[in-house]
Structure formats: C-alpha cells, structure tokens
Amino acid sequence: MMTTIIDPRTLRDAFGAFMTGVTVVTTHGADGEPVGFTANSFASVSLDPPLLLVCLAKTSRNFDNFTKATRFAINILAEQQKDISNTFARPSDDRFAGLKWQSGPHGSPVFEDVAAWFDCATHNVIDAGDHVILIGHVEAFENGNANGLGYARGGYFTAALAQKAVSAAASDTPVLVSAVAERDGQVLLVSDGNGKFLLPSCPLVAGEGPDVLQAHLAAISGLSASVGYIYSVYEDRAAGIQHIIYRCALGDGESRTGHFFPLGALPADSIAKPSTIDVLKRYATESVLGNFGVYVGNEHTGKVHPLARKA
Known part of the structure; x- marks a missing residue:
C-alpha cells in the first residue's frame, strides 16, 4: 500500500487558491466579555433550516469560548474593513476597542457597516481533524449594501x-x-x-x-x-x-x-x-x-x- 506524504505548508498554499470572503466570528466569553476571530472558512449550509458553518482551529485561543458558547455571530466584512480583519487575526488584549458594534437580536456582537451579519444559535460542533466545525442556526440577520472583502493566496x-x-x-x-x-x-x-x-x-x-x-x-x-x-x-x-x-x-x-x-x-x-x-x-x-x-x-x-x- 502506497502512502502519499503531503506537506502541510504546500497544501495550505493550494487551499489558498480558492477565493473566499472574510468574516469575523464573535460571541461572549464565560466572563461576559466579547471575543472574536477572523475566519475565511465560512459557508452557507442550508436554507431550510437556515444553517451556516465556520471552522475553528483546535489550537486557537478562542477554542474554549466558541465550543462552549450557545450562540455566536458571523460578520461578513465589507471591502473597506481590512483593518478589522487584521485586528481580529492577531493577539490583542481588547480587539473590540474603538470598534462600532452592538449586541444582535439574540445577543452576539454584530458590527456596523458590514456586508452582512448573522446572529446564530449553536446548532452543532463537529470534530474535524485539527479543527472543529461550528454549525450555526441563523436566528436573525441583516444584509448590508456593501460588497464583501475578498481573500486569496495570502492577500486581500x-x-x-x-x-x-x-x-x-x-x-x-x-x-x-x-x-x-x-x-x-x-x-x-x-x-x-x-x-x-x-x-x-x-x-x-x-x-x-x-x-x-x-x-x-x-x-x-x-x-x-x-x-x-x-x-x-x-x-x-x-x-x-x-x-x-x-x-x-x-x-x-x-x-x-x-x-x-x-x-x-x-x-x-x-x-x-x-x-x-x-x-x-x-x-x-x-x-x-x-x-x-x-x-x-x-x-x-x-x-x-x-x-x-x-x-
């Protein structure tokens, strides 16, 4: 039986050929403070029932907060919101400082002027190798007028x-x-x-x-x-x-x-x-x-x- 050795860095570069949007996933931690992270591994799943998914690395500092949360939000960033993406992609004591946001209809943080946001209940958390898949049931959403920010091959x-x-x-x-x-x-x-x-x-x-x-x-x-x-x-x-x-x-x-x-x-x-x-x-x-x-x-x-x- 032949075994193919796949180099993770090369595989990641190949995955990066797929053009995606950029989102920030948000919830509240156990202490009630807002937390979030940048993700481009987002996809719609179903219209009936309304489901979506996002992937989270098991090594993420946000792993416990999101896998234990009963709800979370997806914020699809607009073209002019690259700085927000960068802020939530890097370690920071307060990523929400100076950011215009509010609690969505069901409690999770949603941002102003995004292309769209979705306020979700956690539907399922599925183990997937070195990641987990967070599946959310959309309970409220807003579709903005802005175009989404794109990401591919390591750049916006x-x-x-x-x-x-x-x-x-x-x-x-x-x-x-x-x-x-x-x-x-x-x-x-x-x-x-x-x-x-x-x-x-x-x-x-x-x-x-x-x-x-x-x-x-x-x-x-x-x-x-x-x-x-x-x-x-x-x-x-x-x-x-x-x-x-x-x-x-x-x-x-x-x-x-x-x-x-x-x-x-x-x-x-x-x-x-x-x-x-x-x-x-x-x-x-x-x-x-x-x-x-x-x-x-x-x-x-x-x-x-x-x-x-x-x-």
Whole structure:
C-alpha cells in the first residue's frame, strides 16, 4: 500500500487558491466579555433550516469560548474593513476597542457597516481533524449594501479595485501584460537582448485574460506559475503601450531563462526601464510591510490605491 506524504505548508498554499470572503466570528466569553476571530472558512449550509458553518482551529485561543458558547455571530466584512480583519487575526488584549458594534437580536456582537451579519444559535460542533466545525442556526440577520472583502493566496482583494484597474486599461492601445514573479523573496527578471533586464512579459489581445501570462511564465521558466492580483496598470504614452502588471508566484527549481534577484539587492543599473525600477522598488518596500497596493496612472504620475496589510 502506497502512502502519499503531503506537506502541510504546500497544501495550505493550494487551499489558498480558492477565493473566499472574510468574516469575523464573535460571541461572549464565560466572563461576559466579547471575543472574536477572523475566519475565511465560512459557508452557507442550508436554507431550510437556515444553517451556516465556520471552522475553528483546535489550537486557537478562542477554542474554549466558541465550543462552549450557545450562540455566536458571523460578520461578513465589507471591502473597506481590512483593518478589522487584521485586528481580529492577531493577539490583542481588547480587539473590540474603538470598534462600532452592538449586541444582535439574540445577543452576539454584530458590527456596523458590514456586508452582512448573522446572529446564530449553536446548532452543532463537529470534530474535524485539527479543527472543529461550528454549525450555526441563523436566528436573525441583516444584509448590508456593501460588497464583501475578498481573500486569496495570502492577500486581500476587492472587486471594485480590480474593476477600476481593468477599466483603466480598456482602450485601443496595445496591451503588454507583465509579472512581478516572486519566489522566496526573489524576483525573476529576463534579458532584453541588450544586456539589460525586464519583467517577464507578453502581449495581451482583446478577449484574453491573465491565463496567457501564466502560460508564458511556465513556458519561459519551466516552473509552476500562478498569477495573483493586479499590481500596476499604467500607460507608457511615449511608447504607446498600456501595461498591466500582476503579482505572480513561481515554484521551485532552476529557471530556463532569466535570473532570480533578491528584493533587497535589485540590479537597478541593469534594468532597462525606469518605470520597471519604480515598480520593483515599490514591490520590495511593500513586501517588507506586507502591505500591497495597486498603481493606476502613466509612466510618470499616478496613484497607488492601498490594500490593507495581510493577516
């Protein structure tokens, strides 16, 4: 009998390819104080009866509070509430300090301005490996007007910001799609044929998506490649080209072409375009903070639309 050894970190990264919303799960502890944690392992279960679920790690400091609670609430965070997600994802003496919340109709803490909230009675707690599954019976809910906050591959995304970036690139100008392709704190740069380096790039024609960039990265590097979220959209007016740059990840192994350079030791003097230097310097800075943004503009001026620091 053959046994497959699964690396937990690699498996977690693969699970992270699934795009989810972001929630904060809340209840009251035995002392009556509000407690909560950030979770993206949330799903609806049934409409009749109205059930939902969320998963909780057995190692969580919240384990006893939630497995012994008779009720809890799910707060689906809105696009602008990334800071709340981060607050409830980190250890803190009082995560609710300064937060606008109130007790829901059946007692659990619910937040203001969320995309939606659900006040639940605990229906069941099911053992599931290194987690438990909390199943809640929805007793009250409110559907807000805001869009939900998204999360995938270790970072936040918002539908509104992605659409804004894509709309900025919608024109009759030729489009070049490029990758800040990272692996273990290093980025892959390729030769321009004249002794200088560029981001891996390929043309993008109408109707095509980022899968074209993924196929190009895999072909030139011989490595597994995954395309993340838009990092920069700008028009090079002098060259008459619209650029769309994605954050990407590459797998292990030696690349067929180009070279990996540490983010802290980028070869600025050997990079072909000043705009590429600007992109890489910003990426190096934001990587240290874990706080990425999306640049929209042209080769000289524009605006970085910030995304909150990842949890």
